[in-house]
Amino acid sequence: MGRNRATLADVARRAGLSKTAASMVLNGREGTRLSAEAHQRVFAAAEELGYRPNLAARSLRTRKTATIAFVSDIVATTRFAGDLIRGALDAARERDHVLLITETQGDATFEQYAIEAVLDRQVDGVIYAAMATRRLTVPPAILGGPVVLLNATSSDGLPSVLPDDERAGLSVASALLELGHRDAIALIGRNRLKEDDPEVSLAARARLHGIQQALGEADVSLLAECFCTEWLPEHGYAAMRTLLNRSKRPSAIICMNDRLAFGAYQALGEAGLSVPEDISVISFDDDPIAAWLRPSLATTALPHEQMGRRAVELLLDGGVAESPLVPMPLRRRRSLAPPAG
Amino acid sequence: MGRNRATLADVARRAGLSKTAASMVLNGREGTRLSAEAHQRVFAAAEELGYRPNLAARSLRTRKTATIAFVSDIVATTRFAGDLIRGALDAARERDHVLLITETQGDATFEQYAIEAVLDRQVDGVIYAAMATRRLTVPPAILGGPVVLLNATSSDGLPSVLPDDERAGLSVASALLELGHRDAIALIGRNRLKEDDPEVSLAARARLHGIQQALGEADVSLLAECFCTEWLPEHGYAAMRTLLNRSKRPSAIICMNDRLAFGAYQALGEAGLSVPEDISVISFDDDPIAAWLRPSLATTALPHEQMGRRAVELLLDGGVAESPLVPMPLRRRRSLAPPAG
DNA sequence: ATGCTCTGCTAAATCAGTTTAGCGACCACT
DNA sequence: AGTGGTCGCTAAACTGATTTAGCAGAGCAT
Numbered sequence: 001m002g003r004n005r006a007t008l009a010d011v012a013r014r015a016g017l018s019k020t021a022a023s024m025v026l027n028g029r030e031g032t033r034l035s036a037e038a039h040q041r042v043f044a045a046a047e048e049l050g051y052r053p054n055l056a057a058r059s060l061r062t063r064k065t066a067t068i069a070f071v072s073d074i075v076a077t078t079r080f081a082g083d084l085i086r087g088a089l090d091a092a093r094e095r096d097h098v099l100l101i102t103e104t105q106g107d108a109t110f111e112q113y114a115i116e117a118v119l120d121r122q123v124d125g126v127i128y129a130a131m132a133t134r135r136l137t138v139p140p141a142i143l144g145g146p147v148v149l150l151n152a153t154s155s156d157g158l159p160s161v162l163p164d165d166e167r168a169g170l171s172v173a174s175a176l177l178e179l180g181h182r183d184a185i186a187l188i189g190r191n192r193l194k195e196d197d198p199e200v201s202l203a204a205r206a207r208l209h210g211i212q213q214a215l216g217e218a219d220v221s222l223l224a225e226c227f228c229t230e231w232l233p234e235h236g237y238a239a240m241r242t243l244l245n246r247s248k249r250p251s252a253i254i255c256m257n258d259r260l261a262f263g264a265y266q267a268l269g270e271a272g273l274s275v276p277e278d279i280s281v282i283s284f285d286d287d288p289i290a291a292w293l294r295p296s297l298a299t300t301a302l303p304h305e306q307m308g309r310r311a312v313e314l315l316l317d318g319g320v321a322e323s324p325l326v327p328m329p330l331r332r333r334r335s336l337a338p339p340a341g
Numbered sequence: 342m343g344r345n346r347a348t349l350a351d352v353a354r355r356a357g358l359s360k361t362a363a364s365m366v367l368n369g370r371e372g373t374r375l376s377a378e379a380h381q382r383v384f385a386a387a388e389e390l391g392y393r394p395n396l397a398a399r400s401l402r403t404r405k406t407a408t409i410a411f412v413s414d415i416v417a418t419t420r421f422a423g424d425l426i427r428g429a430l431d432a433a434r435e436r437d438h439v440l441l442i443t444e445t446q447g448d449a450t451f452e453q454y455a456i457e458a459v460l461d462r463q464v465d466g467v468i469y470a471a472m473a474t475r476r477l478t479v480p481p482a483i484l485g486g487p488v489v490l491l492n493a494t495s496s497d498g499l500p501s502v503l504p505d506d507e508r509a510g511l512s513v514a515s516a517l518l519e520l521g522h523r524d525a526i527a528l529i530g531r532n533r534l535k536e537d538d539p540e541v542s543l544a545a546r547a548r549l550h551g552i553q554q555a556l557g558e559a560d561v562s563l564l565a566e567c568f569c570t571e572w573l574p575e576h577g578y579a580a581m582r583t584l585l586n587r588s589k590r591p592s593a594i595i596c597m598n599d600r601l602a603f604g605a606y607q608a609l610g611e612a613g614l615s616v617p618e619d620i621s622v623i624s625f626d627d628d629p630i631a632a633w634l635r636p637s638l639a640t641t642a643l644p645h646e647q648m649g650r651r652a653v654e655l656l657l658d659g660g661v662a663e664s665p666l667v668p669m670p671l672r673r674r675r676s677l678a679p680p681a682g
Numbered sequence: 683a684t685g686c687t688c689t690g691c692t693a694a695a696t697c698a699g700t701t702t703a704g705c706g707a708c709c710a711c712t
Numbered sequence: 713a714g715t716g717g718t719c720g721c722t723a724a725a726c727t728g729a730t731t732t733a734g735c736a737g738a739g740c741a742t
Contacts, residue, residue, distance in 0.1 A: 004485075007727095007728055007729080008728065008729060008730095009728075009729090017691080017692085018691070018692045018693080019692090019693095019728090019729080019730090020691075020692055020693080020694095020730085020731080020732095021690090021691065021692075023729070023730060023731085024730090024731095027730085032690090032691095033688090033689055033690050033691075034690065034691070035689090035690065035691090038690080038691080052457065052460070052461050053461065053728080053729070054401070054461070054463065054727085054728050054729065055461045055462050055463070055729090056397045056400045056401045056406065056462070056463050056727090056728080056729090057401050057697090057727070057728030057729040057730090058728075058729050058730075059397045059697090059729090060395070060397045060398050060401055060696090060697045060698065060699085060727090060728080060729070060730095061696070061697050061728085061729055061730045061731080062697090062729085062730065063697085065397065065462075067441075067462070070442075075423050075426055075427055075430070079420030079423065081423050082416050082420070082422050082423055085416055085442070086416055086444060089416070089442070089443065089444050093443075093451070093454065093455075093458075096458075098441055098443065098458050098459070098462065099441070099442055099443075100408075100439055100440070100441055100442075101426070101430070101440055101441075101442045102430065102434075102439065102440075103427060103430050110434070113434065114434075116393065117434075117437075117439050118439070119393070120393050120394065120395070120396045121396050121397070121406075121408070121439065122395065122396070122397050144345075232633070233633040234633075237635070259633070262633060263633075266635045269610050270635075289630060292573070292574040292575075292600070292603060292604075294578070294607045294611075348697095348698055348699080349698065349699060349700095350698075350699090358721080358722085359721070359722045359723080360698090360699080360700090360722090360723095361700085361701080361702095361721080361722060361723080361724095362720090362721065362722075364699070364700060364701085365700090365701095368700085373720090373721095374718085374719055374720050374721080375720065375721070376719090376720065376721090379720080379721080394698080394699070395697085395698050395699065396699095397697085397698080397699090398697070398698030398699040398700090398727090399698075399699050399700075400699090400727090401697090401698080401699075401700095401726090401727045401728065401729085402698090402699055402700045402701080402726070402727050403699085403700065403727090404727085
């Protein structure tokens with residue numbers, strides 16, 4: 001790779017100046033007393049030789065690599081990961097940085113390995129990302145330099161970037177209240193494990209709080225709450241069927257995520273009920289599937305791209321981040337209507 | 342990041358030996374005549390100091406960085422990208438390498454930038470990946486070193502890794518034939534642009550060929566073919582509705598991808614038809630949605646993780662790759678049944 | 683004539699490794 | 713005693729940049 005690249009010494013020689021002079025000119029150093037003509041010559045030589053600095057050599061001296069490590073537990077499995085990475089990539093490029101990506105797969109050995117690998121390469125900072133919003137403990141090895149937590153928090157007081165799930169819960173419930181739903185709102189996706197263990201999820205509890213707060217303020221209580229062991233379509237399907245067997249049919253359903261809502265749609269379709277005429281449905285995440293459903297599913301979007309971007313900004317610009325919370329915009333779609341009758 | 346790391350000189354001093362000796366011992370050099378005791382002392386010193394080599398310094402001398410560039414047009418947008426990256430990440434880790442990921446967004450300026458960024462960092466090789474299987478032209482700048490094309494080919498004769506869409510087409514059609522479907526098989530997703538322009542897609546044409554070959558051998562011809570401008574659920578929905586308005590109802594549908602099949606399911610549900618009793622459905626990709634559908638959708642899996650892995654293997658192990666094609670396994674699921682009646 | 687400052691530039695050290703060339707001690711052989 | 717070979721190890725060069733310290737010459741005042 002890159003054999004025969006011109007070095008700084010080549011540039012200096014061609015310009016008839018010293019390496020020192022060439023280095024200073026190319027780095028735009030202030031306060032140097034090099035003549036305008038010297039500048040000219042260096043630039044010309046660099047241009048002609050197609051000179052590009054060898055960053056390995058530079059970083060040996062400066063201890064800067066213009067490289068950020070993106071260490072995450074799981075990059076695949078969810079299509080959101082790509083957005084997180086893309087946002088980070090964009091922000092990094094704008095700052096002339098590049099991303100070294102590793103995955104720990106939630107395995108301690110891999111994590112150890114990943115961290116050594118990036119530290120050995122002298123990265124300028126680490127973005128430690130979780131694919132499910134949660135609390136975690138960062139490996140002490142990376143604390144020697146800048147770290148930002150992405151989609152996670154820790155007790156170390158490290159800067160972090162999180163989606164604002166509580167406000168999302170609030171807006172989801174409010175959307176239904178505004179339409180006139182009151183006494184027949186059901187919730188699908190309660191889950192003790194997710195709600196009680198912040199190392200599993202922060203989203204479940206926050207979303208629930210938001211929903212409860214909005215409903216409480218309107219003096220409304222839920223018609224029913226369905227517990228689900230996981231937030232997958234099959235669980236949403238089962239929950240919806242249970243709900244439909246009850247004496248009073250709900251006028252609106254809140255699902256804790258879009259996959260549950262997908263399952264709920266399936267059960268509603270089988271029961272011959274239509275959304276939103278018979279039942280409104282609203283949810284969280286804005287998985288691409290939400291827009292593909294018929295009718296399209298109203299939901300609150302996880303701002304993954306924004307979050308990835310913020311993480312890099314926080315890491316490199318050292319911003320103090322007013323708040324770690326990134327808003328989750330409400331996507332109003334066809335699955336919402338006022339209650340029937 | 343990583344301040345106060347012990348250097349090789351520290352290790353050598355503690356072992357009471359020279360840097361040369363320490364370097365040789367730690368690199369396990371053959372043919373050196375250093376005593377067993379010297380080995381002991383170096384290993385002990387390295388261990389005690391928690392020594393880790395500075396890879397920037399090493400690669401300055403050796404011109405090896407143990408880093409691979411993963412340059413792709415688009416990392417987000419499809420949930421498959423994650424799998425491609427994960428496979429590459431795994432294979433890279435097994436070989437003590439790490440991935441520098443960049444995205445070009447199909448933009449020439451970004452691409453130029455991305456390539457300079459990775460070449461400046463002296464990567465050992467480049468994986469040039471496309472998110473949709475297609476033919477492309479690689480930027481000449483990266484040809485100075487090893488390159489592997491992932492999910493793409495080019496006219497440069499570069500090694501590449503591709504999914505075997507033609508065989509997938511073959512197995513999809515064969516699966517239907519085996520079940521007894523013959524004169525009422527319809528195809529959703531024909532698309533001239535994708536089929537005719539290899540820079541847009543190689544998959545469409547290959548899948549079609551495979552299907553046609555299998556049907557041809559069985560002396561069967563398609564009942565109908567629906568053209569779709571894109572392969573999104575809405576197009577599958579529309580196509581399916583069109584098909585249902587014809588005089589003869591199909592006994593089986595082949596969709597060119599799972600998203601189209603998702604749309605077809607929606608239209609079938611609305612029409613009160615059930616899968617697979619009334620109509621069988623089979624498709625391509627194995628998007629996670631395929632398993633979530635009710636009934637679960639039979640499809641052929643894009644082996645993205647395998648492909649990512651193969652690309653790294655090809656790049657680092659220099660394998661001659663018997664064939665660039667990675668098999669797409671058939672996932673038999675509930676959407677298949679013999680024709681009714 | 684001497685000393686001082688300013689200008690425009692460069693030699694050399696430095697970063698942390700790898701690699702080449704070779705040194706001193708010891709032994710065996712003539 | 714002199715020569716040659718092996719053993720066990722090291723000094724120094726090298727990679728390609730940045731950075732520190734300082735040099736030569738011009739201009740000016742004393």
